[in-house]
Amino acid sequence: MTDRVTPQELLALDSLLTAEEAAFADSVRRLVGDVVRPHVAQWYETGVTPVRDLARELGKLGLLGAHLTGYGCAGVSAVAYGLSCLELEAGDSGVRSLVSVQGSLAMYAIWKYGSEEQKQEWLPRMAAGEAIGCFGLTEPDHGSDPAGMTTRAVRDGDDWLLTGTKMWITNAPVAELAVVWAKVDQGVTGFVVPLDLPGVTVNEIHNKLSLRASATGELVFDRVRLPASAQLPEARGLKAPLSCLTEARYGIVWGALGAARDCLETAIDYTTTRTQFGRPLAGFQLTQAKLADLTLEYQKGWLLAHHLGRLADSGQLKPEQVSVGKLNNVREAIAIARTCRTMLGANGISGEYPIMRHANNLESVLTYEGTSEVHQLVIGQKLTGLSAFA
Amino acid sequence: MKIVVLVKQVPDSGSERSLRADDGTVDRASASNVINEMDEYAIEEALKIAEAQGGEVTLLTMGPDAATESIRKALSMGPDGAVHVTDDALHGSCALGTSKVLAAALRTLEFDLVLCGAESTDGRTQTMPHMLAERLGVPALTGARKLTVEGSTLTVERQTDEGYEVVQATGPAIVSVWDTINEPRYPSFKGIMAAKKKPIATKSLADLGVEAGEVGLAGATSKVLSSAKRPARSGGQKVEDSGNGGADLVAYLSAEKFV
Numbered sequence: 001m002t003d004r005v006t007p008q009e010l011l012a013l014d015s016l017l018t019a020e021e022a023a024f025a026d027s028v029r030r031l032v033g034d035v036v037r038p039h040v041a042q043w044y045e046t047g048v049t050p051v052r053d054l055a056r057e058l059g060k061l062g063l064l065g066a067h068l069t070g071y072g073c074a075g076v077s078a079v080a081y082g083l084s085c086l087e088l089e090a091g092d093s094g095v096r097s098l099v100s101v102q103g104s105l106a107m108y109a110i111w112k113y114g115s116e117e118q119k120q121e122w123l124p125r126m127a128a129g130e131a132i133g134c135f136g137l138t139e140p141d142h143g144s145d146p147a148g149m150t151t152r153a154v155r156d157g158d159d160w161l162l163t164g165t166k167m168w169i170t171n172a173p174v175a176e177l178a179v180v181w182a183k184v185d186q187g188v189t190g191f192v193v194p195l196d197l198p199g200v201t202v203n204e205i206h207n208k209l210s211l212r213a214s215a216t217g218e219l220v221f222d223r224v225r226l227p228a229s230a231q232l233p234e235a236r237g238l239k240a241p242l243s244c245l246t247e248a249r250y251g252i253v254w255g256a257l258g259a260a261r262d263c264l265e266t267a268i269d270y271t272t273t274r275t276q277f278g279r280p281l282a283g284f285q286l287t288q289a290k291l292a293d294l295t296l297e298y299q300k301g302w303l304l305a306h307h308l309g310r311l312a313d314s315g316q317l318k319p320e321q322v323s324v325g326k327l328n329n330v331r332e333a334i335a336i337a338r339t340c341r342t343m344l345g346a347n348g349i350s351g352e353y354p355i356m357r358h359a360n361n362l363e364s365v366l367t368y369e370g371t372s373e374v375h376q377l378v379i380g381q382k383l384t385g386l387s388a389f390a
Numbered sequence: 391m392k393i394v395v396l397v398k399q400v401p402d403s404g405s406e407r408s409l410r411a412d413d414g415t416v417d418r419a420s421a422s423n424v425i426n427e428m429d430e431y432a433i434e435e436a437l438k439i440a441e442a443q444g445g446e447v448t449l450l451t452m453g454p455d456a457a458t459e460s461i462r463k464a465l466s467m468g469p470d471g472a473v474h475v476t477d478d479a480l481h482g483s484c485a486l487g488t489s490k491v492l493a494a495a496l497r498t499l500e501f502d503l504v505l506c507g508a509e510s511t512d513g514r515t516q517t518m519p520h521m522l523a524e525r526l527g528v529p530a531l532t533g534a535r536k537l538t539v540e541g542s543t544l545t546v547e548r549q550t551d552e553g554y555e556v557v558q559a560t561g562p563a564i565v566s567v568w569d570t571i572n573e574p575r576y577p578s579f580k581g582i583m584a585a586k587k588k589p590i591a592t593k594s595l596a597d598l599g600v601e602a603g604e605v606g607l608a609g610a611t612s613k614v615l616s617s618a619k620r621p622a623r624s625g626g627q628k629v630e631d632s633g634n635g636g637a638d639l640v641a642y643l644s645a646e647k648f649v
Contacts, residue, residue: 020583023577026577027577027578027579027582030576075583076579
C-alpha cells in the first residue's frame with residue numbers, strides 16, 4: 001500500500017491556518033474525544049444528554065461565546081471559532097448546536113444589543129457554562145417568516161407583560177434564561193427573560209428523530225411580568241434577531257463539515273478494512289469514485305468556510321455570503337453522510353457507527369437557521385434584485 | 391513557591407521515527423515534533439501546586455530553535471514563562487551532557503521544586519532527575535504517582551513494579567512523575583492566546599558558562615554505533631487451551647509484566 005493521507009491532508013488545508021488557530025482546533029478535538037465521543041451514541045439513543053455538565057466543560061475551554069470580547073469571553077478570530085464548530089460537530093451536531101445557541105444567539109444578542117447591566121449579569125456566567133441561554137424567535141406558526149410572529153409585549157406602567165409561544169428552541173429545557181423576540185407598538189424588540197419567572201412554562205419536545213443529543217423545547221409566556229430593564233435597549237426591529245442568525249449560520253458553515261469529515265473518516269476506515277469478494281471494499285473502483293467525489297466536496301466546502309472566515313476577520317462578511325456557505329456546506333454534508341452510509345452497508349444504519357446519527361442530525365441543520373430554500377431566495381434576490389420571498 | 395518544569399521536544403511517538411544516517415542522532419527534521427507526553431503531567435502537577443499554594447511555574451527546555459513551537463504549546467497550558475537553552479554545539483548531547491547543561495541553567499534560576507516527566511519517549515533513559523540531583527546537590531524523588539507539598543516537605547508515592555513506596559524530602563528537590571499522577575488539562579482558548587505574550591528567555595552555552603567541547607556529539611560519553619529498523623510485527627504468541635490455558639496465559643502476562 002502506498003502512503004495515505006486524510007481528506008483534510010489531501011490539499012494541505014491546514015497550511016492555511018496559523019499555529020494558534022491549529023492549537024485552538026487541537027484543544028477542541030481533544031475535548032470532544034474525551035467528553036463527547038465516548039458517550040454521544042448513548043445520549044442519542046436515550047435522548048438524554050447531560051447538557052449542564054457538558055456546558056461547564058465547554059466553558060472551561062473557552063468555547064462559549066469564544067468569538068466575543070470581554071465579559072469572560074476569549075475573543076478568538078472568526079476562523080478559530082469556525083474550526084471549533086467543525087471539531088464539535090465532528091462529535092455531534094447537537095453539541096455544536098448547544099455552543100451555537102449559547103454563544104452566537106443568546107450571548108451575542110446580549111453582547112451586541114444588551115445594556116451594560118445585562119452584560120455584566122449574564123455574559124461571564126454564560127461564558128463559564130454556569131448559566132445556559134436559549135433564543136426564542138421561531139413560533140409554532142412562524143418559522144421562515146419571523147415577521148409574522150404573534151408574541152407580544154405590552155406596557156403595564158414601567159413594566160412589560162409578555163405573552164406568546166416560541167417553538168423548536170434549542171437548550172430551552174435546560175436554560176436559565178431566554179432572549180425572546182416580541183412585537184411591541186414600535187415593532188420587534190428583544191427581552192432577556194429568566195425562565196423561573198411566574199407565567200413561564202417550558203415544555204420539552206420529545207420524539208425527535210434528529211438532534212437527539214440536544215435538548216429542544218417550547219417556551220410559553222402567559223402575561224409574564226418583566227421590568228423595563230429586561231428589554232435589550234439596542235435591539236430595534238427584526239434585523240436585530242436576523243443579525244444573530246447570521247452569526248449562528250456562520251458557525252454552521254464550518255460545523256456541518258465536521259459531521260461530514262467524521263462520516264468520511266469512518267467510511268474510509270471501514271472500507272479499507274472490510275473485505276468482500278476477497279479484497280477490501282476500498283479496493284473497488286466504485287468505492288474509490290465515491291470517496292474521491294465526497295472528499296472533493298468536503299475540501300471545497302472547507303475552502304469556502306475558510307474564505308468566509310477570513311472575510312469575517314477583516315470585517316467584510318455579508319449575510320448573503322453566509323447564505324452561500326450554509327446552503328452549500330449543509331447540502332453537501334448531508335449528501336456526504338448519506339453516501340458514506342451506503343459504503344457501510346447494513347452497518348451504516350447501526351448506532352455503533354456515527355454516520356446515520358450525523359445524517360439524521362443534518363436534517364435539522366438543513367432546516368434551522370434558515371432553510372436551504374430561504375438561502376436560495378437570499379442569493380437569488382442578490383443576483384436579480386427581485387424578492388421572491390412572498 | 392517557585393517551580394521549574396523540564397520540558398523536552400521529542401518526535402511524535404505516534405508516527406514514524408528514525409535516526410539520522412550520518413551521526414546516529416534522532417532525525418528531528420523529518421519528524422512531527424511534540425512535547426514529550428510525560429512532561430505534560432509534570433506541567434499539570436506544577437500548575438495544580440501553584441494554583442493551590444500560589445507560586446510561579448517556569449519551563450526549562452534544551453533543544454534546537456524549532457523547539458520554541460513546543461514551548462509555546464506548553465506555555466498555553468498555563469506556566470508563566472520559559473527558558474530555552476539552544477546552541478548549535480548541543481546537537482548530539484548524551485544524557486550526561488544534557489544534565490550538565492540543564493544543571494547549569496537551573497543554577498541561574500531560583501527554584502523550590504523541579505518537576506519533570508519520568509522518561510522521554512525518545513531517549514527513555516529515566517536518568518535525568520538523578521543526574522541533576524547529583525549535580526545540584528538536592529534530593530531526587532523519582533517515578534511519582536502522587537505528590538503532596540506541605541511547606542518545604544515533599545511527599546511522594548513512588549510507583550514500583552509491585553506497588554508504591556512513600557518517600558519524603560525537604561525542598562528544593564527534583565520530582566519526576568508518571569502519567570498516573572493526574573490528567574493534564576487542555577490548553578484553553580485564553581491560555582493559547584496568552585502564551586503568545588509570555589516571556590521565553592534564550593540562553594546559549596556561553597551564557598551558562600558551559601564549554602562547547604564538553605557537550606554535543608564531541609563530548610558525548612555514549613555513541614550510536616549502528617541501528618536497525620524494528621522488525622515488522624509478527625503474528626504474536628497464541629495460547630492454546632488444553633487444560634492449563636489459564637495458567638499459561640497468566641505466566642505469559644506476568645513474564646511480560648502486564649500483571
